[in-house]
Amino acid sequence: LPTLPNSDTASDRASAASLVSAGSCAEGLVVEYPGNFRVHTRAYADRGVFDLEIRRIFETTWIYVAHETEIGEQGKFKTSFIGRQPVIVVRDTEGEIRVLLNRCRHRAAIVCREERGRTDRFQCPYHGWVYALDGRLTGIAQRATGYPDDFDRSALGLMRAPRVDAYRGMIFASLGHAGPSLIEHLGPARAFIDYQFDRSPVGRISLPYQPHRLNYNGNWKFQVENATDAYHVNYVHESFQMLLEQFSSLSGQHGNHPANADNRDYWDRLGKTRGFPSGHGLLEAPATAQLIDGLRRGPEREYYASLERHHGPEAARAAMGQYHLVIYPNLAIIHGQLRIIRPIAVDQTEVTVFPYALEGIPAPQETARLRGYERFFGPAGFGQPDDMAIFGLNQAGLQASAVEWLVLSRGLHTETAGDDGVRVGNATSETPIRSAFRAWQKLMSAG
Ligand code: FES
Ligand SMILES: [Fe+2]
16 A cells, blocks of 8 residues: 555545445545555544444443442432433332433433432433333323223333443443443453553552533544553643752652653553553553552552452562553543543533542552542643643634644554554554544444
8 A cells, every 4th residue: 555645635535445335425544555654634523423423332332331339229320312312310229220211201301400319210301101110111290181991001010221231340331232242342441441450459449539520612532542641741831840850759649640740761661552452542551660669668568468469470560560541432541540531522521520449458558549540630730730721722623624634654564463452552653543543434334
């Protein structure tokens, strides 16, 4: 194949290899040649493409909807979304987790308006129809004066998501009746969930803290891409880098990690990116021998000893690595937080960030984690507001549509691929973004 030239001429477009099937509105939006990977503006800015993403990605694959600790007891629920579809996640009277479409079967009103709570039934606010925790329609208001005696309500329960499964407490649902199981979907990315949750000696997280919520005027994929992007850090987060340079570790913890000015060098030397066949992505760096030595001898030695006791030395060491993981398409697990990405419109996205608790860790460390989280990721933190501002700039720049292509080839020439389809690049390579787009084009051209 010829190399795609670095310009946007008509002949480039004519020669670009389409990797999305003919006839789809997403056709031709991702092109890949040796050393050259490009994505068209329309992948981020076209309403038709967005609608197709909702149908073919969000309504077929596994979508994170809740954590088990949020619905620990019978009747506890939370409301969430699968793509644009509102759902209720609830534990029913049998202890089963149900994911119900939050739409009254009468005239479509949202049945449950609260974000979370506990109840023994769901009653529609419009005309009072009542649904049991498992979704069955159990009551119709003023039934005798409006419906015949043989009116069949058995088929009018809240519709259920056909597939629900959980991994390490995280509940996922799929509106697709068939397709890979959750375990298959997570694939080799699963290990990087394990490492992060194994920072708890008992291997469990919970969500006891209030989340915070951010909205930005940009496409949902910008948040997905940013979660594993080490390339932007020196520029978008320059003020934070300056703080680290001035105060180093005196400035405390950074999210899940000890803060220090050597951070950049550490990432350059040891950092890696990975892109998974299902679209998941990872930015990672291992725990150094020096860090492990410090944990074994320092003030956190009891805690680290408990990790080694529970998980074994290998897994304890792996747990202390740094991981920024995206579970495609709507979840990121980074710096001790679950970050839920909700596409609202082609240029509008909501992100809900839950700092999670590591069960069984000593209280002072849990507090330090939270303070570190607030410092960088909180609403008034050093980092997160900067990222949100950039996503808005991304979308605004896309309006200059005379330039058609985004260049996503950073690190492509040194990226390697394993037998399992996992691609590996250096820390600032766009490897995870490319894998996400390869999965994107596969999903978008299916069906
Ligand atoms: S819309 Fe729900 S009872 Fe009428
Ligand atoms: Fe950032």
